[in-house]
Amino acid sequence: MDTLTGLLDGTRARGAFLLRTVVEPPFALRIQDQASLTLVTVVQGTAQIIRDAPVALQPGDVAVIRGPEPYTVADDPATPWQTIIQPGQVCTTVDGVPREHLGVRSWGDRVAGGTELLTGTYQLRSEVSRRMLEALPAMLVQPAAATDRTLVGLLLTEMAGTAPGQELVLDRLLDLLLVSVLRAWLASPSAGTRQQAQHDPIVGPALRLLHTAPEEPWTVAALAAKAGVSRSALARRFTDLVGEPPMAYLTGWRLALAADLLREPDATIGAVARRVGYGSAFALSAAFKRERGQSPQDYRRETAEGQGKHFTTYDPGVVVLDSAS
Structure with missing residues (x-):
């Protein structure tokens, strides 16, 4: 994506x-x-x-x-x-x-x-x-x-x-x-390095893997092997172009996906956790609260009430x- x-x-x-x-x-x-x-x-x-x-x-x-x-x-x-x-x-x-x-x-x-x-x-x-x-x-x-x-x-x-x-x-x-x-x-130069990352021969494939299969147990080493480069080369190139390390990016991506899935009324937290790469509802809840300052249950309640936080x-x-x- x-x-x-x-x-x-x-x-x-x-x-x-x-x-x-x-x-x-x-x-x-x-x-x-x-x-x-x-x-x-x-x-x-x-x-x-x-x-x-x-x-x-x-x-x-x-x-x-x-x-x-x-x-x-x-x-x-x-x-x-x-x-x-x-x-x-x-x-x-x-x-x-x-x-x-x-x-x-x-x-x-x-x-x-x-x-x-x-x-x-x-x-x-x-x-x-x-x-x-x-x-x-x-x-x-x-x-x-x-x-x-x-x-x-x-x-x-x-x-x-x-x-x-x-x-x-x-x-x-x-x-x-x-x-x-x-x-x-x-397509213009003003789009910056984050857009160049999409087409970079090293970072581009890694981004596509993270986006299309966030449920996989990715590590920097596993991504580097898929890209055909060393772990340090991928980490350095990814951070330079994307602005954050691969695993930090993956965490943000997984939690964004989880937030969207939590809007679905029939989705359990355990099911959402498995779809975005967390082994349990507890693991997702801990990461969600650490990064977003609220539990998945609180987030779901707020969005259901139409009181979601403003985007900064x-x-x-x-x-x-x-x-x-």
Whole structure:
């Protein structure tokens, strides 16, 4: 499983929030919806996304923003906030007055003209996807020249209608747009060493073994033998490219898989333990509590009640892809 597959396998849109926004400058939208991942593309006009520093978007540019930290979309960084987007996509003025919609999946100051934005958000429920999300920068921007505008056009057309199966079609179109941007980023030099690890002749095979067979009793020596190198060579290369030793990576991967499996109401802790490589429910519980600060039972109860912990982002940064990427 590569980074993109792992991210999207649990991130696939299911009834995703999609909104067409039409605003007249000056405008400033404060986005604090706590979404795990957001796509924003400018259909017409221009906008700036302000997080740590403003990033300008031209027509056709697509920004992928990693949450849940808030950010601002405005015509100018100096424009004061006028609209607040809260969790659940509740849209109000800064004074808390609800903003009216223009129609189906559309909101703003006017029906047409001005600056037009298309926004889609993901709320991640998969721990595997959350782990993969760590590989992304805080925000990356794909310029219009490298963006498949056909997908954006199809999204806008579908959003304007009410045909049967519309939600499913919109979800898949949003997924395809996300895939197209992330594939371009993963193929670019800015993706970094963690992405290079997927294709490294030594580390790549070891990662695939850990991902596809986490239940096996892996050791560094066993992985090195499969890769055809020495134990020290694998450990050194793996740590350099992935950022952590093989066994530490395996522990994190197993516990992410376990967290997802614990969401299944009929799965016992013992069965989950065996599927992810722990010999007993006690062994899994000890590792889970040591790494995550709570027992599998507590984690299961929290997620069932809809009170799971927020994902903490890593390594903030902005990446702008070259048009040739």
